[in-house]
Amino acid sequence: MRKVQLLIVGAGPAGLSAGIEAARAGVQVTIIDENLRPGGQLFKQIHKFFGSRVHNAGVRGFRIGEKLLQDTKDLGVEVLLGYPVYGIFPGGEVVYGTADGAHQMKAEKIILATGANENNLYFEGSTLPGVMTAGAAQTMINLHHVLPGKRVIMVGSGNVGLIVSYQLLQAGAKVEAVVEAAPSIGGYGVHAGKLKRAGVPFYLSHTVRRAMGSTEVEAVELVELDHFKPVPGTEKIIEADTVCMAVGLTPMTELASLCGCELVESRGLGGLVPAHDHNMCTTNPDVYIAGDISGVEEASTAMEEGRLAGTAAAESLGYISEAEAAEKKAEIHRRLDLLRSGQFGAKRAEAKAEIEKSFAQMQRGGEVG
Amino acid sequence: MSKQILEGPGIPSAERRAKGPVACIECFQQIPCNPCEEACPRGAITVGDEITSLPHLDAEKCNGCGLCMTRCPGLAIFTVDESCAGDRARVSFPYEYVPLPEKGQEIACTDREGRFVTEGTVYQVRTSKAFDHTAIVTVEIPKEYSMEVRFIRRPGTEAGEDRGEVDSGE
Numbered sequence: 001m002r003k004v005q006l007l008i009v010g011a012g013p014a015g016l017s018a019g020i021e022a023a024r025a026g027v028q029v030t031i032i033d034e035n036l037r038p039g040g041q042l043f044k045q046i047h048k049f050f051g052s053r054v055h056n057a058g059v060r061g062f063r064i065g066e067k068l069l070q071d072t073k074d075l076g077v078e079v080l081l082g083y084p085v086y087g088i089f090p091g092g093e094v095v096y097g098t099a100d101g102a103h104q105m106k107a108e109k110i111i112l113a114t115g116a117n118e119n120n121l122y123f124e125g126s127t128l129p130g131v132m133t134a135g136a137a138q139t140m141i142n143l144h145h146v147l148p149g150k151r152v153i154m155v156g157s158g159n160v161g162l163i164v165s166y167q168l169l170q171a172g173a174k175v176e177a178v179v180e181a182a183p184s185i186g187g188y189g190v191h192a193g194k195l196k197r198a199g200v201p202f203y204l205s206h207t208v209r210r211a212m213g214s215t216e217v218e219a220v221e222l223v224e225l226d227h228f229k230p231v232p233g234t235e236k237i238i239e240a241d242t243v244c245m246a247v248g249l250t251p252m253t254e255l256a257s258l259c260g261c262e263l264v265e266s267r268g269l270g271g272l273v274p275a276h277d278h279n280m281c282t283t284n285p286d287v288y289i290a291g292d293i294s295g296v297e298e299a300s301t302a303m304e305e306g307r308l309a310g311t312a313a314a315e316s317l318g319y320i321s322e323a324e325a326a327e328k329k330a331e332i333h334r335r336l337d338l339l340r341s342g343q344f345g346a347k348r349a350e351a352k353a354e355i356e357k358s359f360a361q362m363q364r365g366g367e368v369g
Numbered sequence: 370m371s372k373q374i375l376e377g378p379g380i381p382s383a384e385r386r387a388k389g390p391v392a393c394i395e396c397f398q399q400i401p402c403n404p405c406e407e408a409c410p411r412g413a414i415t416v417g418d419e420i421t422s423l424p425h426l427d428a429e430k431c432n433g434c435g436l437c438m439t440r441c442p443g444l445a446i447f448t449v450d451e452s453c454a455g456d457r458a459r460v461s462f463p464y465e466y467v468p469l470p471e472k473g474q475e476i477a478c479t480d481r482e483g484r485f486v487t488e489g490t491v492y493q494v495r496t497s498k499a500f501d502h503t504a505i506v507t508v509e510i511p512k513e514y515s516m517e518v519r520f521i522r523r524p525g526t527e528a529g530e531d532r533g534e535v536d537s538g539e
Contacts, residue, residue: 190443199483342421
């Protein structure tokens with residue numbers, strides 16, 4: 001069976017950053033991804049990123065993706081594309097495959113950077129053509145240059161909903177409404193400001209009751225909410241051909257479960273996530289995680305977590321000394337702390353601390369048991 | 370329409386605005402972000418080590434060049450020049466749509482909520498490789514609207530409808 005030192009599952013911002021970091025230390029790295037193109041969601045991100053210079057702030061996401069791919073190439077990191085990983089067995093045996101059959105390899109250390117899945121809403125008409133996730137619409141416009149529709153209703157006002165709405169406007173669609181069940185906008189005010197200046201109406205304390213149409217979406221019925229309960233008589237119908245859902249993401253933890261990583265519920269970060277320590281190591285000491293699988297945040301934190309996991313894996317494989325690793329990790333944590341500060345970030349910092357606390361409890365429990 | 374009074378460490382005083390072009394940094398949430406700080410060649414913008422701090426504008430150092438506008442990922446920086454002749458003012462804003470408006474074009478100017486404020490004239494449209502696809506559009510408008518107008522009705526889109534009861538999300 002083929003043997004690799006470090007296998008990284010997922011070639012998005014977290015996985016690529018982890019691979020680059022570990023390869024720089026001299027580790028022989030293989031990255032595997034089920035998609036035919038590397039980069040995860042980065043190549044859909046045509047907007048300029050937030051952060052500071054060390055986080056590539058002010059740079060458009062896809063350019064950051066190009067840089068990561070170039071670094072990967074320069075360092076000779078192997079990237080296997082088009083291969084879903086089906087299973088990971090004790091001892092680091094990994095099964096992956098395509099139509100041509102199943103393949104196996106054995107990895108000394110594994111970093112899972114599998115990302116997250118978009119959540120769906122279910123309502124009458126939600127199976128009509130024209131109803132899709134915000135990420136799907138973003139893939140259509142920014143990767144395939146196809147407009148999913150001309151008149152869009154966006155459900156959800158978190159940063160994903162706001163950013164994709166803006167990009168739909170840029171692509172030539174009209175955004176008829178941004179609908180938000182909560183009484184206030186979820187994402188950054190400056191992202192919302194771009195939409196407001198362009199005349200996009202926000203329907204706060206509203207939700208979609210149904211999508212109407214015979215063979216595709218023709219109109220959408222909204223209803224006002226009072227403390228998240230529909231208020232009878234407040235229904236209104238808006239003509240639209242597309243409904244996009246930006247209602248959160250759920251970490252993709254299936255492979256982590258297969259590896260025996262214990263999961264912990266993190267309400268603030270998308271649901272069940274593998275418990276992990278300050279080095280992104282799970283309860284399986286050979287398995288690390290990075291990016292949205294460890295709690296849904298955004299690309300900049302995913303890249304830093306990737307560097308952290310890559311550094312920790314390189315250390316555990318003996319490629320960097322404990323002292324050198326400690327210094328690197330402290331530097332990465334400083335940058336992560338910056339991204340997890342302020343009125344939006346502080347909650348994520350707390351949620352992360354909770355996960356680490358659960359990890360520590362599990363470790364202690366393990367010793368006792 | 371009620372006049373919105375803007376306050377914050379990035380908002381220049383009325384006295385300063387009357388003297389000539391100056392940045393107006395409309396960044397009011399503690400987001401970890403600071404590209405504006407290093408974008409300014411005159412050192413007029415300070416965020417500091419706590420990158421969630423709101424950007425502070427030293428309006429005396431700022432000459433309204435607008436470089437910061439194209440670096441701000443929130444597109445939240447504008448420039449205002451109230452020193453123009455004939456009770457006119459010039460307002461510049463970042464613009465990331467095609468087609469671009471054309472210099473000299475008469476255009477409907479809108480506020481932060483996309484509502485019509487006044488007719489204006491496109492004074493200038495700046496593009497540069499350094500701006501990375503964010504153009505700077507400058508409109509000339511009656512001076513009284515200099516702190517209201519922040520955008521235009523985009524060429525190619527229909528006139529905005531009455532937005533009635535819709536919550537603005539504040």
